[in-house]
Structure formats: structure tokens, C-alpha cells
Amino acid sequence: xxxxxxxxxxxxxxxxxxxxxxxxxxxxxQGLRLEEPLLFEIxxxxxxxxxxxxxxxxxxxxxxxxxxxxxxxxxxxEPEIVRHFTRLSQKNYAIDMGTYPLGSCTMKHNxxxxxxxxxxxxxxxxxPMQPDSTTQGALELIDTLxxxxxxxxxxxxxxxxxxxxxxxxxxxxxxxxxALDDREGGPTARRRILVPDSAHGTxxxxxxxxxxxxxxxxxxxxxxxxxxxxxxxxxxxxAGIMITNPNTCGLFEPDMIEIAGxxxxxxxxxxxxxxxxxxxxxxxxxxxxxxxxxxxxxxxTFSTPHGGGGPGAxxxxxxxxxxxxxxxxxxxxxxxxxxLVEHGADAGEAKPFGRLKxxxxxxxxxxxxxxxxxxxxxxxxxxxxxxxxxxxxYVMAQLSDVMTAAFDGPCMHECLFDDRFLKDSGxxxxxxxxxxxxxxxxxxxxxxxxxxxxAMLIEPTETESKRELDNFIAVVRSLAARVQSGDSDAFAAxxxxxxxxxxxxxxxxxxxxxRWMPDTxxxxxxx
Amino acid sequence: xxxLPLTDNDRAEMLSAIGVGSVDELxxxxxxxxxxxxxxxxxxHMAEYQVEATIAAxxxxxxxxxxxxxxxxxxxxRHHIPASVDHLVQRGEFLTSYTxxxxxxxxxxxxxxxxxxxxxxLITGMDVANASMYxxxxxxxxxxxxxxxxxxxxxxxxxxxxxxxxxxxxxTQSRYLDIEIDARPPDLSGLExxxxxxxxxxxxxxxxxxxxxxxxxxxxxxxxACHAAGALLVVVVTEAVSLGAIRSPGEMGADIVVAEGxxxxxxxxxxxxxxxxxAAREKYVxxxxxxxxxxxxxxxxxxxxxxxxxxxxxxIRREKATSNICTxxxxxxxxxxxxxxxxxxxxxxxxxxxxxxxxxxxxxxxDAVAGVDVLSQTFxxxxxxxxxxxAQEAVDALAGRNILAGVPASRLYGxxxxxxxxxxxxxxxxxxDEDMDALCRGLAEVxx
Numbered sequence: 019x020x021x022x023x024x025x026x027x028x029x030x031x032x033x034x035x036x037x038x039x040x041x042x043x044x045x046x047x048q049g050l051r052l053e054e055p056l057l058f059e060i061x062x063x064x065x066x067x068x069x070x071x072x073x074x075x076x077x078x079x080x081x082x083x084x085x086x087x088x089x090x091x092x093x094x095x096e097p098e099i100v101r102h103f104t105r106l107s108q109k110n111y112a113i114d115m116g117t118y119p120l121g122s123c124t125m126k127h128n129x130x131x132x133x134x135x136x137x138x139x140x141x142x143x144x145x146p147m148q149p150d151s152t153t154q155g156a157l158e159l160i161d162t163l164x165x166x167x168x169x170x171x172x173x174x175x176x177x178x179x180x181x182x183x184x185x186x187x188x189x190x191x192x193x194x195x196x197a198l199d200d201r202e203g204g205p206t207a208r209r210r211i212l213v214p215d216s217a218h219g220t221x222x223x224x225x226x227x228x229x230x231x232x233x234x235x236x237x238x239x240x241x242x243x244x245x246x247x248x249x250x251x252x253x254x255x256x257a258g259i260m261i262t263n264p265n266t267c268g269l270f271e272p273d274m275i276e277i278a279g280x281x282x283x284x285x286x287x288x289x290x291x292x293x294x295x296x297x298x299x300x301x302x303x304x305x306x307x308x309x310x311x312x313x314x315x316x317x318x319t320f321s322t323p324h325g326g327g328g329p330g331a332x333x334x335x336x337x338x339x340x341x342x343x344x345x346x347x348x349x350x351x352x353x354x355x356x357x358l359v360e361h362g363a364d365a366g367e368a369k370p371f372g373r374l375k376x377x378x379x380x381x382x383x384x385x386x387x388x389x390x391x392x393x394x395x396x397x398x399x400x401x402x403x404x405x406x407x408x409x410x411x412y413v414m415a416q417l418s419d420v421m422t423a424a425f426d427g428p429c430m431h432e433c434l435f436d437d438r439f440l441k442d443s444g445x446x447x448x449x450x451x452x453x454x455x456x457x458x459x460x461x462x463x464x465x466x467x468x469x470x471x472x473a474m475l476i477e478p479t480e481t482e483s484k485r486e487l488d489n490f491i492a493v494v495r496s497l498a499a500r501v502q503s504g505d506s507d508a509f510a511a512x513x514x515x516x517x518x519x520x521x522x523x524x525x526x527x528x529x530x531x532x533r534w535m536p537d538t539x540x541x542x543x544x545x
Numbered sequence: 546x547x548x549l550p551l552t553d554n555d556r557a558e559m560l561s562a563i564g565v566g567s568v569d570e571l572x573x574x575x576x577x578x579x580x581x582x583x584x585x586x587x588x589x590h591m592a593e594y595q596v597e598a599t600i601a602a603x604x605x606x607x608x609x610x611x612x613x614x615x616x617x618x619x620x621x622x623r624h625h626i627p628a629s630v631d632h633l634v635q636r637g638e639f640l641t642s643y644t645x646x647x648x649x650x651x652x653x654x655x656x657x658x659x660x661x662x663x664x665x666x667l668i669t670g671m672d673v674a675n676a677s678m679y680x681x682x683x684x685x686x687x688x689x690x691x692x693x694x695x696x697x698x699x700x701x702x703x704x705x706x707x708x709x710x711x712x713x714x715x716x717t718q719s720r721y722l723d724i725e726i727d728a729r730p731p732d733l734s735g736l737e738x739x740x741x742x743x744x745x746x747x748x749x750x751x752x753x754x755x756x757x758x759x760x761x762x763x764x765x766x767x768x769x770a771c772h773a774a775g776a777l778l779v780v781v782v783t784e785a786v787s788l789g790a791i792r793s794p795g796e797m798g799a800d801i802v803v804a805e806g807x808x809x810x811x812x813x814x815x816x817x818x819x820x821x822x823x824a825a826r827e828k829y830v831x832x833x834x835x836x837x838x839x840x841x842x843x844x845x846x847x848x849x850x851x852x853x854x855x856x857x858x859x860x861i862r863r864e865k866a867t868s869n870i871c872t873x874x875x876x877x878x879x880x881x882x883x884x885x886x887x888x889x890x891x892x893x894x895x896x897x898x899x900x901x902x903x904x905x906x907x908x909x910x911x912d913a914v915a916g917v918d919v920l921s922q923t924f925x926x927x928x929x930x931x932x933x934x935x936a937q938e939a940v941d942a943l944a945g946r947n948i949l950a951g952v953p954a955s956r957l958y959g960x961x962x963x964x965x966x967x968x969x970x971x972x973x974x975x976x977x978d979e980d981m982d983a984l985c986r987g988l989a990e991v992x993x
Binding site: 269325 | 550562581587615631633645666708813872922957
């Protein structure tokens with residue numbers, strides 16, 4: 019692709035285009051809904067938001083490579099910057115504002131105690147390469163958090179360093195690969211990883227980056243792994259299986275123990291995607307199901323904030339078979355206190371498969387998750403699972419007569435609907451979701467899992483009150499009634515009360531504008 | 546329990562509405578053998594003040610770098626974070642929102658990411674940048690994978706000036722992907738020459754500026770050699786503040802730039818979470834990993850932002866995705882953006898100049914300390930010294946005197962690397978004259 023797109027007339031300033039809400043104002047603001055240009059458009063040359071002393075004049079040691087050209091950053095004072103980002107923040111929906119029933123994402127309340135704890139100087143100002151003698155409290159916290167994770171999952175070991183769920187998947191599948199290579203005394207001949215068709219997209223992507231091919235297992239009519247189809251695929255080419263439990267349909271996989279036996283008999287390993295651990299924490303120890311590894315999204319089950327898309331943390335619990343291959347580094351507790359093992363050469367009998375990230379893992383998330391665990395305790399965590407499952411089943415029970423549940427029977431922490439109730443109405447799942455936005459809600463997860471047509475996946479989490487749930491249910495019921503009344507135009511036009519209405523994603527991808535440029539030409543991507 | 550709104554009355558009403566007698570009936574799919582009825586070896590729930598006391602006691606057993614002279618760097622740096630940065634990132638609308646998949650109610654996050662991408666492109670001297678990666682090391686690994694996709698070649702030469710964690714993560718992540726990592730030995734001298742080694746099987750050469758031992762180098766000639774051979778030059782930057790003082794990797798001819806953004810807006814935090822910066826030439830954008838925010842218009846013709854080019858990503862492409870990475874480091878990227886916004890053009894350059902001036906001052910003082918040899922001829926805010934004796938022992942001895950005296954090379958490379966007497970020393974705008982005096986005095990004493 020080259021040149022400028024002619025079909026997409028982009029306004030060069032935020033306030034161009036039709037007025038939001040239909041009322042003309044001077045600058046496009048609509049009461050509390052304030053338009054905000056890009057930082058680069060409020061550039062105030064000469065202003066500065068940080069006061070710094072003048073550096074001493076020195077003979078520089080940059081080897082003649084000093085920067086001579088301007089960087090091109092905008093300038094502004096602190097009040098201008100605070101106002102800019104405050105205005106931006108007000109264009110976001112957030113858990114703090116209301117129900118965020120995004121299935122598979124566990125958008126629960128993020129306690130502010132966690133934020134306070136991570137900002138204690140003894141954690142915030144700790145450098146990762148300080149001598150171990152000066153970081154004993156941090157190492158003990160990691161060691162204790164590891165103990166909580168092992169206890170709650172019934173697994174003997176945990177690798178703490180993965181930075182997110184998908185990173186944890188990478189850790190687990192690499193451990194499987196390393197264990198197979200070790201057992202076979204060279205690169206394993208096993209090529210295939212079995213992945214249910216309902217899996218998160220990261221599962222097949224992870225198997226692929228570990229050099230495996232992906233073989234999809236169909237779901238049965240009940241939304242579970244089809245055990246017979248799975249068993250038929252087992253042979254000595256299979257390296258392992260990746261199963262999400264509870265699965266992405268919000269259902270517990272009842273045949274996990276049988277599946278574990280079958281995969282082990284076939285010489286493969288069992289990866290469990292723990293994204294939905296919130297449903298069973300304190301009630302089911304995944305280790306009792308026979309799995310070999312499972313990542314735990316601390317940003318889901320253990321309440322660390324999602325932050326608009328990360329950072330997260332994805333520690334991986336490991337079976338005895340996989341534990342020797344865990345990546346560096348890890349914490350050990352000896353007579354002289356806690357210390358870090360950072361190099362394979364210091365790993366003793368262990369055979370770490372490598373290193374997954376710089377330094378020691380997402381310490382900031384460890385502190386938050388530990389604060390959350392201590393707050394709830396073993397008794398409270400079990401109640402978390404109970405209330406999460408109760409809330410989801412309550413929503414399902416209250417909506418099943420006006421929407422169409424994808425599967426019969428109780429669900430776990432999230433309930434799944436398909437789009438049969440929209441059939442012939444002219445309203446799509448997307449339209450339905452956008453209409454929820456005008457009602458003050460973040461929509462449920464749409465079009466996932468892929469095994470259900472027009473999927474709507476609702477995960478209320480345990481931190482929603484009954485009053486909030488009843489309000490949410492009333493809104494969804496009223497929208498479902500509006501579908502039946504044939505008012506599809508109202509859905510197609512939604513949302514109308516947001517800072518922006520539906521955005522043209524096709525145009526954005528056809529000729530990408532990925533950064534601000536002074537007086538354009540716009541940056542566009544090659545095909 | 547303060548985080549759980551349901552009362553026992555609520556629960557009873559809800560169970561009744563569902564038509565079951567107890568919560569246990571909702572777990573009917575869980576087979577008996579899978580139900581845990583034992584007791585966890587864990588504590589019961591606590592009041593907020595009890596949690597606070599427990600965790601504060603752990604924090605108190607750590608030595609904060611704010612309380613003692615600290616010269617630690619090697620990929621994580623102590624800079625001042627303006628109070629407004631931490632205030633703004635804790636606004637619930639930023640802190641407690643998800644990935645902006647519903648753009649109409651996520652314009653704040655999306656516009657901030659668009660500003661972040663622009664700033665990363667500007668400081669690295671590149672055309673485009675993504676919405677961030679986990680950290681600098683994982684960004685480096687992704688850059689090598691991207692170079693393989695673009696060139697369809699299978700060898701990556703990794704300079705001995707690259708931080709060993711970045712090299713190890715790259716080796717780990719490419720192990721099963723038919724990529725040969727040709728890792729060079731530690732480049733203590735800063736004189737390593739790689740241009741002659743670039744061949745027709747080379748996908749990319751990975752270098753770092755400043756190098757892990759501090760050297761500032763001109764990689765323009767290496768970029769030319771790479772391009773002549775059809776290979777890409779990947780430049781790693783572990784100290785983002787250096788980009789305010791040193792000619793940008795883009796100006797030197799880099800094709801992909803990856804960096805650690807922790808230095809701006811993000812605490813040292815014992816190693817994470819941090820924020821990986823990832824920038825590239827425009828023509829490679831469709832091979833980039835990670836999320837991208839892009840400009841578009843809404844139905845009323847008003848400018849807005851969306852996540853775009855998601856056909857590269859795993860939720861669409863599954864096993865054919867450019868990467869298995871799903872998340873970015875959103876809140877850390879926001880902190881980076883706010884800090885850099887506050888600094889602005891003048892502040893960013895001045896911050897870099899202050900850092901460099903302090904490093905020059907420290908190097909000059911160390912010239913007078915017997916048993917300490919400054920090795921790096923060029924540097925930004927960090928350099929390598931050779932000590933008379935093992936660096937780890939000196940660091941441990943100085944820790945006993947409440948001085949955090951830098952990172953021994955053996956800590957990064959292991960004890961078998963033959964670098965036992967090498968120490969990396971970093972300063973920042975926060976380093977005071979008396980801190981430098983304390984370090985020089987302490988080194989003189991423990992080396993005597």
C-alpha cells in the first residue's frame with residue numbers, strides 16, 4: 019500500500035465531525051464529556067512539567083555520538099499534563115464504575131490495599147540485582163506466594179517468572195518439550211499438541227512457537243472435550259494436550275482425570291490453562307486431576323489490576339515430572355536465609371530450559387496477589403469461588419427465558435448464550451453488545467468461544483452485589499424484549515451516548531495510521 | 546469479608562431463584578475424586594490492617610535504594626518519578642479497565658497508547674512502534690523472530706554487548722523455531738566487530754547501545770553491512786533515558802529497535818513489571834508482534850482510535866499468529882507516556898545530560914581510587930570497572946556498610962564467565978556528590 023488513502027477523510031483535529039449528542043458547542047465539549055486533542059496538538063514550547071537542576075559542564079564521554087537532532091516531543095507544564103490524562107481517563111469504562119461482565123477475563127474488584135502495599139519503599143525502590151542479603155523480605159514474599167500457589171493447586175512446584183497468561187503457557191509447553199527431549203535423549207519425535215476447538219487463541223499460538231503442530235479436538239454436544247475423539251487421536255506422535263478447565267464455555271470438564279490417564283499412558287503431558295481458576299479456587303486442586311502444569315493469571319483470580327491491557331503475571335505450577343525443567347531464576351530457602359538461583363550452572367540436579375524474561379518475574383503483581391490472598395485467607399478464597407459460581411448461575415437463571423443458553427445445566431463462573439434468540443430479528447450479537455454500552459455497561463465477551471454461534475459469554479465475578487446483578491439482568495431483559503419488538507434500527511445505531519460512536523475498524527486496518535506526524539504525510543504500512 | 550458483597554440473605558434468595566438447595570449443587574459437574582475436602586496449610590482471612598502489618602514487615606527487611614547510596618543498573622535504573630505519574634496511573638478508569646476491545650468506551654486508553662507509540666517512535670528514531678511488550682528482554686526475543694519472518698533466514702548474531710538476560714530470553718524463545726543464535730562472548734572492550742560476519746544466512750544482528758559494559762557505539766557501518774547482505778539490524782536499548790543524549794538507533798540505520806522503558810515512569814520494583822518498547826521501519830509493520838492502536842473515524846466522522854491490524858494476533862490467527870503474546874504492559878506504558886509528557890523535549894534532554902554529567906563525575910573520582918580501573922572509554926550513565934579482587938566480595942562488603950555498589954558481572958554471566966573482577970556502576974540524576982564520595986571511600990577501604 020502506498021500514498022495517502024483518499025477514501026478515508028480523517029479529521030486533523032479532535033473537534034471536527036458531527037457534534038456528540040447532537041448539540042452544537044464551541045469546542046465540541048458536551049458538558050462533562052470533554053474533547054481532548056493529542057498531546058502533540060497541545061504542545062506548549064518552552065513549558066516544562068519537571069524541574070531539573072542544570073547539569074554541570076563536563077567533557078562528554080559519548081564518543082562523538084551525541085544527539086544533534088530534536089526528539090520531537092511536545093512540551094507542557096504539570097497542570098496541562100494532569101488535565102490531559104484526567105480527561106483521557108474519563109473516556110474509559112472501568113470496574114470501578116460498574117459491572118464489567120467480560121467472560122473469560124475475570125474483571126473483579128481490584129483492592130486498593132494491593133496498590134498501597136506494592137508502593138511501600140521496601141518493594142518499589144528495590145533493585146533486582148541487589149545482594150540477596152538486602153532483599154530478604156522480597157525473596158520471602160515470593161517464596162510464600164509460591165507456597166500459596168502450590169497449596170491451592172495441589173502441585174509440587176511453581177515457576178514464578180512468566181509475565182502473563184500466554185507467557186505462562188509458553189513456560190508450560192517449553193517444560194513439556196524439555197521433558198520429552200530429556201526422556202528421549204534428543205529432540206523429541208513427538209510433533210503434535212492436542213487443543214480443543216473451544217480454546218483461547220493463545221493455546222494453539224503457544225504450541226506453534228514451541229515447534230509443535232496443533233491438532234484440534236472437537237467439543238461434544240455438551241460443550242466439553244469429546245473424550246472419544248481425543249482418545250482416537252492418541253499415538254506416539256502426541257506430545258501433550260492443552261485443556262482449559264473450567265473451559266471457555268464456562269463448564270467444568272468432568273473427564274479431566276480420565277483424560278490425564280489417557281495422555282500419560284500415551285507418553286504425553288497434560289497442560290491445563292488456568293485462566294478460569296477463579297471458579298474452583300479452594301474447592302478443587304487441579305493437581306488432584308492429574309495435570310502436569312497450569313498457569314495462573316494473577317490478574318484474574320488474584321485481583322491484580324488489568325491496567326487497560328497489562329501488565330499481568332502468569333506463574334506456572336508444575337508436576338514432579340516437569341519441575342526439573344522450570345526456567346531460571348527461582349528462590350531457595352537455606353540456612354542463611356533466602357537466595358536466588360539465576361544460572362543453570364548453579365541449578366544442581368535441575369535442568370532449567372532457559373530464561374523467560376529479564377530479572378525475576380512480575381514482583382509488583384506478586385505483592386498485590388499476596389495482599390489479596392492474605393485478605394481472603396483459605397476460608398475466603400473458597401467463598402470467592404462459591405460466590406463467583408453463584409452469581410453466574412443467578413444471571414443465567416434470570417436470563418434463560420429471554421436469551422438462549424448454549425448448554426443445559428449449571429455453569430461455573432460464567433454463563434454462555436448463543437444468538438438463537440436474535441434469529442431473524444436483524445440484530446446481531448455485536449449490536450446487542452453495543453446497545454448495552456448505552457445502558458451503562460461494558461458488554462459481555464462476544465463471539466468467543468468460537469464453538470458457539472454468536473457467542474455471548476457473561477462473567478459477573480464474585481464482587482458484584484445482588485443489587486448490581488438485578489440491575490444488569492433488568493437491562494438485558496429489556497434489551498431482549500426490544501429485540502422481540504422488532505426495533506433493530508435502535509440496535510444498529512448503538513452506541514449513541516459514548517465519547518465516540520462505532521469506529522471504522524476496516525478503514526483503520528486498510529491504511530494504518532499508527533502515530534501522530536507533524537502536518538502529515540500519514541505513516542502507512544506496506545502490504 | 547470486605548471484597549464480597551453478597552450477604553447470606555442474598556445467597557439464599559439467589560439459590561432459591563436458581564432452584565437449587567445449596568451452592569454445592571452448582572458444582573455437580575465436578576466428580577467426587579476432584580473435590581478437595583482437606584485443609585490448606587494457609588492462613589485464614591485477615592483485617593486490612595493485619596495484612597498491611599504483615600506485608601510492611603516484609604518490606605522493612607529490604608534495603609530500599611532510596612535510603613542508601615545505590616549504583617545499581619544493568620537494565621533497571623533508579624530515576625525520580627514525578628508524583629503526578631503515580632497519581633494518574635492509579636485513576637480507576639486506567640487501573641481497572643481491560644484491553645480496549647470496545648473502543649467506544651476505551652478511547653482514553655487507546656489515545657494514550659497512540660501517544661505512547663508516537664513517543665517510542667520519536668525517541669528511537671523509527672517510523673512505527675507497537676503498544677508495548679512484557680519487557681525489554683522479551684521484546685528482544687520477538688525482534689529476532691520478526692527478523693526471521695521478514696528475511697526467511699535462520700541465523701541471528703547476538704553481540705557480546707547485549708545484556709545476558711536479553712540473550713538468554715532470545716535463546717530460550719527461539720530454541721524450537723529453527724533459529725540459530727550465534728551468541729558472541731562478553732564484549733568488555735567495546736571493540737567487537739561484527740560487520741565481517743554478516744552473511745547470506747544472517748537474518749539479523751542484535752547489538753545494544755549503550756552496551757551492557759557501558760560503551761556507546763556508532764552502529765551505522767554495521768547497519769550498512771547488514772543491509773548490503775540482506776540482513777536486519779536490531780538495536781537494544783536497556784536505558785531509555787540514554788536516547789535523550791545519544792544519536793538514535795534509527796539515525797544509525799536500525800531496522801528494529803527494542804528497549805526497556807522502565808526508566809521512565811516505572812519503579813525498579815525488584816525487576817517487574819516493566820515495559821518493553823518495540824519500534825520498526827514502516828515497511829515491516831505487518832510483521833510486528835503485539836498490539837497496535839491506530840487512528841480512524843467514528844460514524845459521525847469524528848477522529849477516534851481502535852486496536853488495529855489484529856489479523857496478526859493469536860485470537861484471530863491462532864497457531865498462525867506472529868506471536869503467542871496476548872497482553873501488553875498497558876499501565877507501565879501509560880506511566881512511561883505520562884513521565885515523558887511531563888519531561889517534554891527540554892526535560893528529556895536535560896534529564897539525559899544530568900545523568901551523563903554524574904557518570905563523568907563518578908568516573909573521574911574513581912580514577913583516583915587505587916585498585917579500581919574504569920574500563921569504558923565511552924559511556925552514558927553506566928560503565929564497567931575492573932577491581933583488584935572479586936567484585937561480588939566487594940559488593941557484599943559494601944552492602945554491609947549500607948552502600949549498594951553496583952552489579953558484579955558474575956551476577957549477570959555466572960561465576961564461570963571469567964568476569965569475577967568486573968563491576969558495573971550506574972548513576973542517575975538522583976546520585977549525589979556524597980553518594981559518590983561514599984562509594985569511592987568504601988571501595989578504597991574494601992580493596993585495600
